[in-house]
Each structure stands twice: as structure tokens, then as C-alpha cells.
Amino acid sequence: MSRTVLIVDDAMFMRTMIADILKGADFEVVGEASSGVEAVQKYRELKPDLVTMDIVMPDMGGIDAVREIIKEDPDARILMCSAMGQQGLVVEAIQAGARDFVVKPFQPSRVLEAVQRLLG
Amino acid sequence: MSQQEKYAELFAAEAREHLAEMSRALVVLESEPGDRDSLDAIFRSVHTIKGMAAAMGYEVAARLAHAIESVLDELRQDRRQVDSEVIDLLLDGTDQLEEVVVATVEGEKLPDPAVTIERLVLWRLAADQADDAEDSDADSEPAETTATSRSKAGAIGPVPAGRGRPGLGGRADSRVRVDIRRLDALMNLIGELAIVRGRLRALAAETGLNPLQEAVERAGGLISEMQSEVIESRMVPVWQVFDRFPRLVRDAARKLDKEVEFEMSGKNLELDRALLDAISDPLVHLLRNAVDHGLETAAQRAKAGKPAAGRIELAARREKSRVIIEVSDDGRGIDRDAVLKQARAQGLIDGDGTTSDQELFRIMARPGFSTVENVTELSGRGVGLNVVEDAIRGLGGSVELQTEKGVGTTFRMEMPVTLAILRALLVEIGGQVYAIPATFTRESIELDGTAVARAHGREWIRWREDRVPLLRLGRLFDAERGSEVDSDDLLHVVALEFGSSFLAVSVDRFLGEEEIVVKPFAMPLGAVPVFSGATVRPNGLAALVIDVGSLARWPEEPDARIPLAS
Known part of the structure; x- marks a missing residue:
């Protein structure tokens, strides 16, 4: 059975790219969100196996969204997708409960590796 | 379409939107330097562009976006204040980023953003050294916005030639430039339509057919809507x-x-x-x-x-x-x-x-x-x-x-707000309705006919402290009907001010002030130009708009006559 993913990023471009990487590895993208607020709602609704989370977004950033999701589901598996130069924020996200992070631009192999480890 | 092409297209469309958003928010930020929402919006947009560009391997765009983002970060952390210098820098950066993005997507030769990046970096470096100096600089050189108009106009104004490339799918592409004369022509046609509407309404009422009357009313509503759309489209x-x-x-x-x-x-x-x-x-x-x-x-x-x-x-x-x-x-x-x-x-x-x-x-x-x-x-x-x-x-x-x-x-x-709409005093003269632009009217008064004095071959009244020349519009527009009111009856007088001169005109009746839509008016050759245009009243009938400027120059020939337009 393929595992389910919720992709959170305010750029459709990024969501498409991540979706393509994960679909190639037998994931089912069950939802996409473009803001932190939406991410929290969709998570509640879809209970996906995995969330990929952007950091900088309108209407609640990624870190606050991680906090909200972890508050409701401490077992949530969230992979932060950060851009270069956000090390400080990544640390904060991990403290908030994210499990791992990848840095944009993504290398598909690196993304898949992180995902496998996270779900393994 | 290959996957790479699909991404490139998505990138182009989203980058465009974010660039437009950046320019918009920068303009707001310039007028309201404390506006946190705008600052955050700009940051998010450039950050998104950076991430996308990096993912696409568009290294130059990513580097430039990163440099802009770093400057914004200083502002967001309150380490530096928003001032005209940094707005200018950011607008320039946005402009350059747009050029780089466009060139990248189009596969053209990339402009070199090195100078822009350097300026952005230097601005950040200057932070530590010049806290005090910066304040006084900002005061003495508030107008340091050299390239501002260019960058803003380029970013969200009418699309300059060569900028709005097809295939980019952004907001800029959905704009067209229209010669304002076309909009004027459209406005005129709508005016004509409004006249026809008046006639239709009267004819429909004669038939007594309800469905017909309803259809005419509906058409009338649509004409009004069209009118406001055209007026809106003239706005910048x-x-x-x-x-x-x-x-x-x-x-x-x-x-x-x-x-x-x-x-x-x-x-x-x-x-x-x-x-x-x-x-x-x-x-x-x-x-x-x-x-x-x-x-x-x-x-x-x-x-x-x-x-x-x-x-x-x-x-x-x-x-x-x-x-x-x-x-x-x-x-x-x-x-x-x-x-x-x-x-x-x-x-x-x-x-x-x-x-x-x-x-x-x-x-x-x-x-x-x-x-x-x-x-x-x-x-x-x-x-x-x-x-x-x-x-x-x-x-x-x-x-x-x-x-x-x-x-x-x-x-x-x-x-x-628009030249097409005017506030006017509507008056009746010889059974016809005329409009006098309210900008020139100072007072509407009723005077006893005996208050009119004759001197220097013309009539005068006293208004406030001054003696003001009186022009009887009834007589001016139509000799015979004018003579009827040329008695000692109560006079309805409008005091007008034009430039530094005053003039009083008599009319038969005041009808009140209204916002009117002015249609330019083709004067018959040889006619005396005392009308600047015409307007269509809500009842569908036309009213002439009086050109106060030419009335003010009129008085030398009190016996002149102007044929009524009807």
C-alpha cells in the first residue's frame, strides 16, 4: 500500500516538483496546502503518513504549522523543506517537532532518502 | 511537454506574480514605512522566487533573489529602518530580478546583476558602521529615489514595450494600452445610447406593455454600468x-x-x-x-x-x-x-x-x-x-x-475624479435645461427686478459688496422668449466667478445641483461658443453645458443673440 503525503508550500511550482519526486517513489499525494493554516486543517482532515513543509508562507509560516500539528498529533512525521540560508529556522522547526529537513534546490535522491528514513 | 518545460512554465507564471506583488507592496511600504504586512509580503515573494529559481538551477536569479532577501531580513529584524534609500535599492533589485527572470525563461542572454547585488550587499555592510550617520543622511536627502519611477512603472504600470512577453502568463500580460481617445469615443457612444434609452422608455410607456418596459429598464441599467466601467478604465x-x-x-x-x-x-x-x-x-x-x-x-x-x-x-x-x-x-x-x-x-x-x-x-x-x-x-x-x-x-x-x-x-x-463627470447647477431658461459647472457658481439668489441698474450701456446688480455685470441668459439665448422675462418680476440670478472676475446671469428657474456626464460638443461652424458640451439627463433629454469662461468674456456686446440649439 502506498503511503500518503500532504505537501505544503506556497508555490505551486514547488508543490509540483515535490509531488513528482514522491510519486516516482510510490507515494500517494493526498493533499496540498499553500499556507500554514491550510496545512493544519488538511492534516487534521487527511491524517497523512508524511508532511513536507515549507517554512516561509503567508497565513502562518511552516514552523508554527509544525507546532500546531504536533500539538494535535505528536507522532506526525514532518519533513521541512527549507531554502538556503535558513539554518536557524530549521533548528527551530526541529525543536518544534519536525523530524528532518531537506534544502532547496532538492536532489530527488536526497528527498527520497530523507523520506524513507523518516517512515522507516 | 517535458517535465523540465512544465516546471519552466510554472516558474515563469509564479515568478511573474510574485514580482508584481513585490512591486505593489514596495510602493505601499514606501508610503507607509511601518507597514509590517507589506514588508512580510515582499519577503515571502522574493523568498519563493529564490527557492524556485534554485530548484530550476537558475543560479543568477537565485543569487540576486538571495541578496534582496537578505536586505529585507535586516528590515524584518528591525536592525535597519525602512527609508527611501532602501526602497530605491529594493525597487532596483526587483526590476533587475524581473529582467533576469524574463531573460532566463526566454533563454536570452542574461543581464549581469553583479552591480545590483554588490549594492545590496554594501547596504547590509553599512549597517554596523553608520547608525547615526544614516539618520542625518536620510533627513538631508529624502529625495534619493533616482530610479524609482522607472522601476515602478516597469513593474506594475502599463507594460513598457518589450516587457510584456507572451508566454509568461503573468498579470502584466493581461493589460493592454488603449489610446484615451478611444475611451472618449466609447464614452460618447454611451452618451448617445443614454439618449436613445430616454426615447425608448417614452415609447415603451406609450405601448403600455410591461415586458417591453422591463426590458427597456434593464437595458438602461446596463448602460449606466457600462458608463461607470468606461470611467473606471480611464483611471490611473x-x-x-x-x-x-x-x-x-x-x-x-x-x-x-x-x-x-x-x-x-x-x-x-x-x-x-x-x-x-x-x-x-x-x-x-x-x-x-x-x-x-x-x-x-x-x-x-x-x-x-x-x-x-x-x-x-x-x-x-x-x-x-x-x-x-x-x-x-x-x-x-x-x-x-x-x-x-x-x-x-x-x-x-x-x-x-x-x-x-x-x-x-x-x-x-x-x-x-x-x-x-x-x-x-x-x-x-x-x-x-x-x-x-x-x-x-x-x-x-x-x-x-x-x-x-x-x-x-x-x-x-x-x-x-474624472473630467467626464462634473458637478453642475441645472437651470431652466426658455423651457430648456442648461448646466452650469458648479466650480464657477458662487451663489444662487432671487432678486427683485428693480435691483437691476443700467450703466455703461449694460445692466448691473449689486452682489455682496460689488457691482457685478448682469447677463440675461434668456435674452442671450433666444431674443423673443427672453423678452418675456425682461420685466420687473422676481429675477433668478446665479453669481459666477471666473478667474478674478465676477458675473451674474439670470435664468428662469433653478433646478438644483447634479453630477452630470459631459459629452464634448461639436459646435456648428460660426456659432458663438458659449457651450462647452452637452449632458444627458436621467430622463434621457440632453442639456447644454454653459462655458462660463466665454460668458465672462461676453459682456461687450449685450445685444448679441445666440440661437437656441433645439
């Missing part, structure tokens, strides 16, 4: 003209070795394109005057206990269907006594007595007054105010002056 934000003013004020201040703090507000207000073009020169004039004559030198200001940098403000705002534009300074104010003395010396006024600010303006706006050289020094003002006044009046607007010695001066211009 005032920053398209305002954006060059910081530079202008700065240059003027430099030349005179004065320190000026210049602030603009309401830059996003929208105005009729033709109107905006028409007020551009008067504003330049008032701003230069404010720097030159309004503000004192730094030494004089120090002596008066004022901050060294003078303050000039340009504010635009909308009040209902009117636009208010104010140019104010905190300078020396106008020396009332000096102006009056000068005016008396020139024989422009006689007698003593006090003057209101508005009367002072009247005097200073007289063409004769402006030519005197030394007046500017005495009055702190005075060059070419008549030019300003004429221009604003010509637009159906008015100019007001408020001044206080030692405190400052404000010129307040009020005008309609």
Missing part, C-alpha cells in the same frame, strides 16, 4: 506622475542649498488619466515654489527655532467624487502685508481692510502680480500662481490657500 494611480517629484524636490533643494524633508501620501489614489496629466505641471510649480519661496534657509529656520530641514508634503485623497490634492510646507508663510502693499503699489487693489487667505490668493493669482520680481522675496510666494489657478479651474476644480506667517502654507486643490 497618481504615483505615475508623483514618482518623479521626490527627485524634483531634491534637485531644487540642492540648488538652493536647503534641507528638505519631502513626504507624499495617497499615491495609490486613482485619477482620470487626462486629469492627472493636466495637474502635473501645476504640481511641479507648487512644489518648486514651496522649496524656493515657501521654505526658509537653514539659518533662518534655526533662528525661528524650527528644525533645520524644512518639510514639504504632497497629499492626495478622495472625498466622494472629488479629489483633494494638497501641497504644504512648514516654511515662513505668506507675508500678508507685503503682498497687499505690493498689490496696492501696482494698482491691483485699492483701499485698506483685512483680507482672507482666499482673497490673498486671488490677488497673488492675478497675472499682473506674478511678474514683479521682488515680490517673491517679500511674500515668500507669488510666481505664476495664475498658471496654477487657470489649470485647476480649467479642470472644473478650485484652489484654496491657507497660510500663517512663520508656520507655513498649504495649497489645497479640489477637482473632480
